[in-house]
Amino acid sequence: MYFYAEMMGRIPCCDDNGLKKGPWTPEEDQKLIEHIQKHGHGSWRALPKAAGLNRCGKSCRLRWTNYLRPDIKRGKFSEEEEQIIINLHSVLGNKWSAIASNLPGRTDNEIKNFWNTHLKKKLLQMGIDPVTHRPRTDLNLLANLPQLLAAANYGNLMNPWVDSALRLQSDATQLAKVQLLHNLLQVLNTSTSPTPNMEAMNLFGTAPLREHQLYEFLRLNSQFEGLANGQVNFPLEGNQILSNLLNLEVPSDYQHTAISKEFTRHNDNNQLGTNSYVIPTANPPIPPLVSASPECSAVNQMENKINPNDMSNPSSTSTTFEAWGELMDDEGSDSYWKDIINQASSSPWPVTS
DNA sequence: AAGGTGACCAACCGCGCAACC
DNA sequence: TGGTTGCGCGGTTGGTCACCT
Incomplete structure (x- = not known):
């Protein structure tokens, strides 16, 4: 693999080279956790071999950062978190990592998924364009005033x-x-x-x-x-x-x-x-x-x-x-x-x- | 009960960029 | 200075599950 890299330049991380893809097993998770706890992740590319995992480094990094990291907060997003995401998205756009940095314990991937599956729809229902965060300009908006009301009154205002x-x-x-x-x-x-x-x-x-x-x-x-x-x-x-x-x-x-x-x-x-x-x-x-x-x-x-x-x-x-x-x-x-x-x-x- | 459908989300993919040599 | 490497990011895919017909 590294010989290939030297000869041909950068190689795909997870090319079809026998490395496992797909869902992680509990055993793999355990190996990854134990290795990182003992040695840190160091070079992600070198990690799988050192940890005895038949995965590419990238896959290990993603699994760690998005799922196994000890400071990950799992579970439903609170209303406060929702609002923070919406507000930050209105300023930062799809900069999920930047948004995630303002939400301790949440990963960019999690926030991205949450946005795509929940918040986008929610804003649309409120008559707000989820891309521009501006009210939609079609006149159907006026026919959806109940939704606008919901938008206006949305949220239990905890955070000033x-x-x-x-x-x-x-x-x-x-x-x-x-x-x-x-x-x-x-x-x-x-x-x-x-x-x-x-x-x-x-x-x-x-x-x-x-x-x-x-x-x-x-x-x-x-x-x-x-x-x-x-x-x-x-x-x-x-x-x-x-x-x-x-x-x-x-x-x-x-x-x-x-x-x-x-x-x-x-x-x-x-x-x-x-x-x-x-x-x-x-x-x-x-x-x-x-x-x-x-x-x-x-x-x-x-x-x-x-x-x-x-x-x-x-x-x-x-x-x-x-x-x-x-x-x-x-x-x-x-x-x-x-x-x-x-x-x-x-x-x-x-x-x- | 079985098939269809949609929601959800973990994981993958490809690209860009900075660091390094 | 240009090539290589490693990493991080955003977009996308595909598996699973719940609900509906």
């Missing part, structure tokens, strides 16, 4: 860091709904097209909607005060909300409601380098909801999430908002939203007026 991250996630979910509707209005009210999008008009009623209608709609359908304490209440089913949206009357004496004030949390010049999100308080032209922010490194993003100040200030900035800002900036063109509306116009929602 987790608490903060979850709260931000809830805010982001709520903001996403507002942003979605806001952009829909922008498209519907746009005058760039010589002919209005008739399908979209049919979807939302006859007259272009105005923003105060949107706010009234939001006031009727949600309790945004909840944003201050992380509780999100969106009590109506998606089709009912849409129905309410269609049935809105235009109050002639419309005044800015507490909602718009609640949402008008803006930092005029971003002196602190923080984000802000601003619900417009005037009729068109409609300003952007999400202001751009200085780019943050992954490390900074992590620090932001860990920063205890965030925990006492749920309206403070977050990478979630940044993500939404990017999303909306990237995809906020009229054509993008028109596409969504076109999709929605063929959706199975019951549109009653």
Whole structure:
């Protein structure tokens, strides 16, 4: 084998050379454990021979690091661990080893498996894209508000860091709904097209909607005060909300409601380098909801999430908002939203007026 | 009871990278 | 400096089990 290596360069670790593959037997485990306890693993390539195992070094290393290591924590993942994984994954992506380094006793392989079999599905059910950790942008999202509710209320908040991250996630979910509707209005009210999008008009009623209608709609359908304490209440089913949206009357004496004030949390010049999100308080032209922010490194993003100040200030900035800002900036063109509306116009929602 | 199906997870595979010679 | 080696990583596979029809 080593002669082969010298002559031909690197050889496959587990080539078809008579070495055993597949599940480990208790005897093999025992041999590996005893050898490592006595001598350490040293060179993994040399270990199997020294330990009397008919395995390749790589197989031994994997068996040790993923299963036999004494500090391995077996058993179900706690809710706290789940949240940590989700949060870290949103920052680190599929860097399983990096994620594992933050979860003592858990291996990258275990976390990877757990992610693929549980957490990915869970996030999808919540309407969150498990790759981007952004709310999914299709309008089916609105038809899945019960799941969004579950997302907003998910978890028993034990860890303050987790608490903060979850709260931000809830805010982001709520903001996403507002942003979605806001952009829909922008498209519907746009005058760039010589002919209005008739399908979209049919979807939302006859007259272009105005923003105060949107706010009234939001006031009727949600309790945004909840944003201050992380509780999100969106009590109506998606089709009912849409129905309410269609049935809105235009109050002639419309005044800015507490909602718009609640949402008008803006930092005029971003002196602190923080984000802000601003619900417009005037009729068109409609300003952007999400202001751009200085780019943050992954490390900074992590620090932001860990920063205890965030925990006492749920309206403070977050990478979630940044993500939404990017999303909306990237995809906020009229054509993008028109596409969504076109999709929605063929959706199975019951549109009653 | 038997076959089908999906979930779960241990293990394998191939690649990239850093250390070494 | 280029080739070799060892290791670690992320993606994938395949075996097992539980549940369903």
